[in-house]
Amino acid sequence: MENVVEMRNVNKTFKGFALKDFSLSVKKGFVTGFIGGNGVGKSTIIKLIMNLLQPDSGEISLFGLNYKNHEKEIKQRIGFVFDNNVLYENITLAEMKKIIKPAYKNWDDTLFHQYINLFELPMKKQIKTFSKGMMMKASLTFALSHHAELIIMDEPTSGLDPIFRRELLDILHDIMQDSEKTIFFSTHITTDLDRIADYITFIHNGQHIFTKEHYKIEEDYAIVKGETNLLDRDTEREFIGIRRSNHGFEALTTNKQRTQNIFGDTVILEKPTLEDIMLYTKKGTDHYATSHS
Numbered sequence: 001m002e003n004v005v006e007m008r009n010v011n012k013t014f015k016g017f018a019l020k021d022f023s024l025s026v027k028k029g030f031v032t033g034f035i036g037g038n039g040v041g042k043s044t045i046i047k048l049i050m051n052l053l054q055p056d057s058g059e060i061s062l063f064g065l066n067y068k069n070h071e072k073e074i075k076q077r078i079g080f081v082f083d084n085n086v087l088y089e090n091i092t093l094a095e096m097k098k099i100i101k102p103a104y105k106n107w108d109d110t111l112f113h114q115y116i117n118l119f120e121l122p123m124k125k126q127i128k129t130f131s132k133g134m135m136m137k138a139s140l141t142f143a144l145s146h147h148a149e150l151i152i153m154d155e156p157t158s159g160l161d162p163i164f165r166r167e168l169l170d171i172l173h174d175i176m177q178d179s180e181k182t183i184f185f186s187t188h189i190t191t192d193l194d195r196i197a198d199y200i201t202f203i204h205n206g207q208h209i210f211t212k213e214h215y216k217i218e219e220d221y222a223i224v225k226g227e228t229n230l231l232d233r234d235t236e237r238e239f240i241g242i243r244r245s246n247h248g249f250e251a252l253t254t255n256k257q258r259t260q261n262i263f264g265d266t267v268i269l270e271k272p273t274l275e276d277i278m279l280y281t282k283k284g285t286d287h288y289a290t291s292h293s
């Protein structure tokens with residue numbers, strides 16, 4: 001299967017944060033949801049993919065091309081939606097269009113106006129008067145009006161009301177009817193992913209924990225519930241993150257089958273949500289960090 005984005009052994013260090021030998025592939029023709037807690041490196045990775053940041057070392061290619069020799073061509077083929085306002089505030093959408101349109105060979109005015117109408121955006125009002133939702137709609141309109149093959153979004157649904165979130169997801173769903181298109185977007189709202197994500201990429205503390213087909217996550221992972229007396233040094237190793245209470249324990253396993261073989265029917269297995277997976281992974285690494293420091 002073709003990959004639209006390839007990151008190979010990428011290193012990027014900031015004070016107090018590092019991506020180490022980070023590799024990631026984004027598959028063509030699918031929606032990949034990009035999740036992880038606050039400050040784990042999602043925006044950094046998106047900026048690296050967009051060439052807004054450069055890696056200290058490692059390879060990044062888009063459509064099989066690298067930025068060094070093909071920056072212009074790559075940028076033509078991407079639509080980028082930011083989480084915060086990067087549109088010039090003191091101008092109108094009509095003026096903004098005049099600036100952006102000439103940058104794209106495949107700019108489509110009809111499509112642009114279709115989105116402007118759909119989103120009921122005013123062309124002649126100063127962008128600084130726009131609400132957060134309008135700003136997002138404007139950013140999305142520009143990203144979608146040049147027939148981009150890859151749409152990258154950094155938390156597009158954050159701060160949006162549920163109705164517009166649903167509309168946005170429907171629009172993304174429509175875009176995906178064209179199998180040449182690919183969407184990669186970060187979000188904290190994991191329920192949005194249940195609607196449209198084919199793949200989930202999960203990172204934690206600058207590490208790529210997994211990229212999996214969405215439905216496969218439920219097949220592999222499970223929340224395990226049982227009596228605390230089942231836990232000892234050996235059995236604890238079977239789990240990522242354990243929560244104990246007076247009623248017993250709850251833990252996350254990455255290998256449902258193995259858990260079933262070890263514990264049989266002394267434990268109950270339940271389907272995890274993406275939030276469960278994030279929570280227990282965090283708990284597991286926090287525990288690891290404290291017990292090894």
Ligand SMILES: Nc1ncnc2c1ncn2[C@@H]1O[C@H](COP(=O)(O)OP(=O)(O)OP(=O)(O)O)[C@@H](O)[C@H]1O
Pocket residue numbers: 014015016017036037038039040041042043044045
């Ligand atoms: N330009 C920079 N200079 C120094 N540190 C940075 C820079 N950009 C990001 N960082 C640090 O890198 C870490 C990862 O930040 P990043 O914005 O990528 O996380 P995130 O997963 O997108 O977080 P959130 O979900 O909260 O937006 C943070 O500790 C942040 O402070």
